[in-house]
Amino acid sequence: MRAFPSALRMLLVSAMVAGCTKNVAPRVAGGDDAAIDSLSTRLEELRTREAATGASCADRCDLGTRTCELAEELCALVERNPDRSDLPPRCAQSQEQCSGARDSCARCDG
Template sequence: MRAPCLALLALVLAGCPKQVERVAGSDDSQIDSATARLEELRVKEQSESLSCSERCAVARQTCEVGEELCGRVEANPDRTDLPPRCVQAREQCAQANGGCTRCQSGG
C-alpha cells in the first residue's frame, strides 16, 4: 500500500515544474491588473471634487495596490521589464500621500 502512495507522490511532485509556468502567467495577469487599478486610482486622485477623506482613502488604496504590484515584481527577479513598474507604483503612492497630506494641512 505504501509503494502506490509514494509513486503517486512522485508523480505529483514531478508535475510541480509545470505549475511554475502557470504561476508566471498568473503573475503577469495580476501585474497587469494592478497596473490597471493604479491607473484608475491615478485618474480618481486627480479629481478636484474629492473630499479630504476620499483623497486619503485613494492614497491608501494606491499604496496597497502598489505594494501588491511590487511583491509580484520581486517574485520575478529574472524579469528586467518589471522593476520600472514597481518604481512607478511607489512614486504614485508618494504623490497620492502628498495630496492627502496637503489636503489635511489645508493647503
C-alpha cells in the same frame, strides 16, 4: 474475514490515489503577468480618480491608502520575478504614485 478479490483491491487503491490532493505550484504560466497587469490597471483608475477635481480630503486619503496597498502588492509580484528587467520600473512607478497620493492627502489634511 475474506480477502478482497484482486480487481476490487486494485479499484480501491486507484480510488485512494485519485482522491489524494496534489501539490501544485500556486502560480501558473502568466499568472504573475496577469496579476501585475490587473494591479497596474487598478492603479491607473485610482490615478484618474485622484486627478479629478472636487475630491474631499477623506476621499483623497482613502485613495492614497488604496494606491499604496496596490503598489505594495505590485512590488511583491515584481520581487518574485527577479529575472525580469521590464518589471522594476513598474514597481518604481507605483511607489511614486503612492508617494504622490500620500502627499495629496497630507496637503489636504493640513
